[in-house]
Amino acid sequence: MLIVSYVLYLIITLLTVLGFWLKKHFSYFESRRIPCEKPNIFLGNLGGVQTTRSFQEIWMNYYKKFKDTGPFAGFYWFQRPGVFLLDMELIKNVLIKDFNNFTNRGFYTNKKDDPLTGILFLLEGHSWKFMRTKISPTFTSGKMKFMFPTVISVGQEFVKVFGEMLQQQAVIEVKELLARFTIDVIGNCGFGIDCCSLRDPKAEFLIMGRKSLVEFRYGRIGSAFNSAFPNLARKFHMKITPAYIEEFFMRTVRETVEYREKHNIRRNDFMDLLLDLKNNKLVKSENDDELRNLTFDELVAQIFLFFVAGFETSSTTMGFALYELAKHEEIQERVRKEISDVLDNYKQELTYEAIKDMTFLNQVILETLRLYTVIPVLNRQCLNDYVVPGHPNYVIKKDMLVYIPAGAIHRDPKYYPNPDVFNPDNFTPEKVKERESVHYLAFGDGPRNCVGMRFGQMQTRIGLALLLKNFRFSVCSETQIPLKYSKKHFLLATESGIYLKAERV
Template sequence: MALTYILFQVVVALLAIVSYYLHRKLTYFKRRGIPYDTPHPIRGNMDGYNKTKTVHQIYQDYYNKYRDSKAPFVGFYLFQKPAAFIIDLELAKQILIKNFSNFSDKGIYYNEKDDPMSAHLFNLDGPQWRLLRNKLSPTFTSGKMKFMYPTVLSVAEEFMAVMHEKVLENSVLDVRDLVARFTVDVIGTCAFGIQCNSLRDEKAEFLYFGRRALLDSRHGRLMTGFMRSYPNLCRRLGFQRCAVHVQKFYHRIVEETVSYREKENIKRNDFMDMLIALKNQKEVTLENGEVVKGLTMEEIIAQAFVFFIAGFDTSSSTLGFALYELAKNQEIQDKVRAEVQEVLQKHDNKFTYECIQDFKYLDQVINETLRHYTIVPNVDRVAAKRFVVPGNPKFVIEAGQSVIIPSIAIHHDPSIYPEPNEFRPERFSPEEIANRPSVAWLPFGEGPRSCIGIRFGQMQARTGLALLIKNFRFSTCSQTADPLNFDPHSTILLGVKGGIHLKVEAV
């Protein structure tokens, strides 16, 4: 009896401690007098996440509610984690650029020990991120992109051949599916040196696992929220993010590719070549005493994985949404086609790396697509030290506190982009860009931690879109959804239910 009573007291004490801890967490902003919405004890302010609402919709609604509050940031509970939800663009600039040294970390969950594939450049923090960024930056220069361009163009030309075959079979196509196959083949070839054959094989391995990597996670919504809320505890408990079958596939593919290339001494001037070179580089001691070693096999797997996932879905989504808008706006499509033809005439009717730099209006179309359909809804940061918002001493971002900069909401703020739901490529003319803060457009982030692969993404998207518009006319039909139906089960990226069906005619 005595033992039962003692155990009962222990349980009651533990429940009291947990309840007090949660109460302190969930009243974090109330105690500081910062505007916020009362959170759900488990979901926080993420009500509807992965069920009825996309993350984009959650952030958009929250921003719209507080946009006119005159507060530089408001409180937001990312599940049980209090985060500063940024409203003011000047504060966003302070965080991303001016005070980057204090906000260089993202605070996204990864587990280098138990799930090394999650410890890639996008997720890493601290000295590990800086060191890896410095190692990888030379692989994404304009010169390296020029080396890769013939490979991208070769896949794009095969894409055009497949498109012509498809149009002869059926004039209505799911362009979202087709551009996904194109980007899978580009990334598979450039990152792994493998002919994926996704364009002609709907059951291609790379296409399947590319989609599974975005849809399948190790755990459900509840555990995902727990990892976001308590990352250090979850690391100690050995929690993993990546699904087992996804891990096994990318480990096998990378290890086989590296082994084969090193054994046969194969050079392809692609991303994998650059990673292998980094793996085999000699240990170097820098002036500050820091020792720089080559990449480990686990680091190569992680970087190849994120390069594939980031380049595959973001680029294919952008191309799909761009074609959708061009189908709805024929005058814009005609203007893009005229520019493509004009630029090609200047380059002897050949697609070259220099040629794609001249697609100014087409680039505006892509930029407007990235604004209107913001693929990644926000930029994450964590404060290293206590930060008092200049001119607002009441608003303090404490050390260790998460920061959410809602890109999707900024991109649809009518005070920044008038009539934000209208598709207007002219918003990205040099004159209009000059009249906006640099942080008003954030599809690739901003500052020293902006997307390292932006050049590759632009090269792939420009090449694909230019060739598609040169060869085909896209228009809406009875199967075209208007508006598009976004998938709430897409955990982070902007997914579409039912694809994007357009009428396609050869020009």
């Protein structure tokens, strides 16, 4: 009986201590008179995430609620406290001016146990700097020209498949078909493999690409634990990537590398550029005291990033663009006329230079990404205590996560008049010059902006140019207006497909 009493006393004591700790932990911002929505003990400020609210809705509502209350508001990512930036000058400091104190994104990465988390997007500190130095030269304009014919070849097959589908039905679900187009582009440029997604909607690459965005080794609970307690997760050797996805990509890249090296094959694609770094071009190590090549695991991780990031972001952007152009047929006709006029100047050949000359098409893409920001929030982590200039009471503590609500900024009427209206003229050269660079963050800003921006823009322009040259799009009874966003994805995505009526021009 005495033992039972001691056990009960111990449990009550532990619960009391835990209660006091939680109260102190979740009153961090309140005690400093910094605005913060009252957090949920389990979800922090992510209440309803993936069930009743999309990530887009969470970021947008938080921005609207605390805008103009100060340079930042408190925000709890599950149990982990962070700051939600609201002031443009502070955002500029974090991304550009004081970047050295915010170089990391703060996501969980464990490249030792989980090699596919060694992607550039997740890497930190010297590892990030090392890999960024290697990867950046592979995305120059010159390198894009080498890969341009491959994208065009896939694009022509895309138009052929689209036309065949149109013979069977007048209404096309474009979201899925665009994903199959970008999978085949990335498969060809990244792996040198024809994924056959356009012809086969059950192609393995397509299935693996989709699953890699939504499936995690330990499910949602494990993912939340990795995010909230990254150092502890690393000590437990926890992985993010499901075993079958890791095995598929490691095996596929290994077979591709072995075949190319054995037969001395070069295709001037992304794989070739990384193989040069693996075999020929010595580069400084993380400690800057010796030269070394890229390792095989590092090569696989960057191919994985190129594949996953490249197909989803571009296909989603094209889907939203076609949706808006179908609703605004006068803008669609304006784009089509530009495409026709430019092609006349290039004797009907879609060249790299012709694509660059389609300036209004580019404005349509930029406006689409403003209205539908695929990555709606940018993440950073503070390396050392940071006092916000001009606000001595606002301190971003060491290791705190920093959230920059790019999608919400893009819909702020302070920076974009009538922000919910699709208007490509928001991106005329004159309008762009009037705005600060941090007012448009579809590709990030500063030293850690999107390294694959040029490639993403290239394949998006090619895909849209070929479609709009050959087909006219309009809304129909099956078109969902307004679109509903998926509650499951961190990236912006529609809840269901995008159905549009199409006809040959």
